[in-house]
Amino acid sequence: MDISASGAGAPEEASAKPAADQADYPPPKQAWYCVAILALAVMVNFLDRGILNLLIEPIKADLGLSDTQISLIVGAAFTIFYAIFGWPVAVMVDRFSRKHMMAAGIAIFGLMTMMSGLASNFWHLFLARVGIGVGETTSGPSAYSLLSDYFPPEKLPRAIAVMNLGFVAGVGFSMIIGGVIISFVGTSGGYDLPFGLHLRGWQVVLIMVGLPGLIVSALMLTVKEPIRRGGIQKESRPIGEVFAFVGHHWKVYIPLFAGLALRSVQMFGLQTWGAPFYARTYGWSGVQYAYVAGVSLMIAMPIGLFVGSWLAERWWKKGIYDANIRITVISTAVAVPLAILQPIMPSPWLAAFIGFFAALWGGMAAPVENAALQSVTPNHLRGQVTFMFLFIMNVVGMMMGPLIVSTFTDVIFSEENIRYSLFLTALLMGPPAVFVFWAGMKPYGRAMAAGGPLQPPPAK
Template identity: 60%
Template sequence: MNLHNQPASAEASPAAAGADAPYPPAAQGWYCVIVLALAVMVNFLDRGILNLLVEPIKQDLKLSDIEMSLVMGFAFTFFYAVFGLPVARWIDRGTRKLIFSGGLFIFSIMTFACGLAHSFAQLFVARVGLGVGETTSGPSAYSMMSDYFPPHRLPRAISVMQVGFVLGNGLAFLGGAALIAWAMTLDGVSLPFTGPLRPWQIVLMTISIPGFIVALLMLTVKEPPRRGGIPERIPYSEVFKLARQHWPIYLPLFAGMGLRSAQMFGQQNWGAAFYSRTFGWGPSEVGVAIGFSILVSMPLGLILGNWLAERFQKQGLADANMRVVVISTLFSVPFGILFPLMPSPWLAVAFSLVAAMTSIMAAAPENAAIQSVTPNRLRGQMTFLFLFIMNVIGMGLGPIVVGALSQYVFGEANIRFALAAMGLLAGLPAIYIFWKGMAPYGRAYAAGGVDVGARA
């Protein structure tokens, strides 16, 4: 079966809406956003809980910091790197809700498979499978929301969806702490062909269940009409041509995100290990502290970022979205550098809270910036490139750099210095790069977007 040639569903075809056609009813759009938020929550719950389990997995499977980094980062991004662009191409023509639902179903199966792993190779392969979910979810979600909401409402819709990101990350730690405590009470649990299960294996298998439910719920979402109709098959070269011709707009967005996400994922994935090695905290203590920190800081950051973007837009600033990204990075990077250097765990949690709050301010405006200036027919593929940078560069390399610094430079006991160094190496350049992109983005937004053939 050639997935690229699959027709859109009957739901989508009559909606071959022109660029000036009315947007779908608001109720449909917000229902879609709520379901997407649940899906994002499950996504980050499933993959984020591994961060809390770093030390138990590392000890049971006898892994080094580099091997654990590969499991957390590179393995997860491998599928995305190899198959992401064909999937994004499919998303630009196919029924997005079906693609999203199928990816989430596979994602949940592979989360369960992670719990069955008894070696580095088995865990690595299962984490590769998790990348299927990420490959299908991001481009599908942002493409659908762009067809449900006008540009000036898009940051708010994305902010609501990002609540799922907050809940997923927060519950990964809080729920993970509770699940670990529960799993520790179970004695002699085993499955046929696998033998006795460790507590971390039980946690991963249990946490996969909500994903199957949300995958079915996604099927109840109405596929929105594509504004401008369903595009013809577009050569891969066109999206690269667009990015190349308008590099002053896209390069700062992509490069800045790559650097900032490398800092974010590197510090996030090794955060639990930092508290354990530096202050002697166990998984339950780490889970409660970081989980509550996330649930407090990130909603505030989303609200503040959306408020600033809308305020700047009301003031007539064409660069409103990028302006928020610059402000966010300017504040979050220093706190991200300083938090691992604090003399007490609670000071580290406080500084990490501020870093998380100010960092997530940029989440909705930055994604809205991509959608607002990119032609509809290329949004799925352009979103893929954006998420490719975030996942393959950020999540793929960020944990590996921290792991390498910890293992070969500072020593595992001094992982705090590896985390701080990551902020210096990746975070500081990101501030300048985002700032350089403000003016070109503002001109493109004021002109109504960009297109192939027109120079930035």
């Protein structure tokens, strides 16, 4: 990992380019207000996802669903809209007001979450979860595009780290609150409401989780739309030209995308099967796992987020322009061995201890990897390229991660030996992720030393 290839030895005129237009960025108070609202949006999003996973058993019992139907609701339903309509939405993000796009998406997300709580059969719940994908499709591309116009490149990782606190709070609170809900819902006969309406405990929870989305949607409208900067054009390019752009700069983008795909498969595999792993291997209850995992995540991830963003900003100021990818490589190189060891630990507390540090080191990559993508991508393509990035995480990772683990369990191991399925998944996915991230470090550093964002390929 040669620092000289990162841009540290670039000539003065090159090193001055990344900071050339920083003076006209929006005021810090305005920028950090936007970050706060985006963090709330992310928190509401992941609060819903996390709690749904913990409500699977009572939902199955009340609606008479099979495991296959539950897997479709948790995974496929969410990704259907994302996979089919995500690209057109991303194009709209590049052309229209991002705050309005995001406010509409958050409102739809909240309403569909509440509709999930009114479901009385499989199809009601499945279609409501498809609707939740509508809201999620607008959020990611809009949020990252907004931040890239609020903050200069060297400060972008810190802003993304703060926004990602919403992810930490959403997942962490969903685990902790979910631990209480599991025991409560298990003994609750439901609630009788006016007009003869009867709701089960899990239905009330989903309705309550959806309500904050409507509030955050209204708050999103108070955010000021920043001026777009960095390779601005009046109209977004056709999809073929977007792929041509990514293909032309494949040495920068392919390592980012491939590394994310490999890492997401391992991450979502453990996230989905974490509770069954601790139950089958160590005999922990769902409540015990929820409390330990939730508290651990809420301590480890913020440390990782801010250490990663702090290092990136510090190294950037020293002229190390591949800092974002360099930290991603280091983070993944440490987190991967920990993820491999975690499922084969002899005791649950030792496994949780290893998992704590895996989350801490893994969290270092989250803000800098996203910042890397935004920094090298022209403004008029950010929504669409960010969609590619998030498509890999949500569709490839969320669908393939749990499936690969369960396939190893069914075909090679057994349910009681799920630990070896998690071990094998981490072993197969982790080391290649480190390598491909490392392969993209030098090309990214050269692009940023030259002034970022990348230029479109020459016309034929």
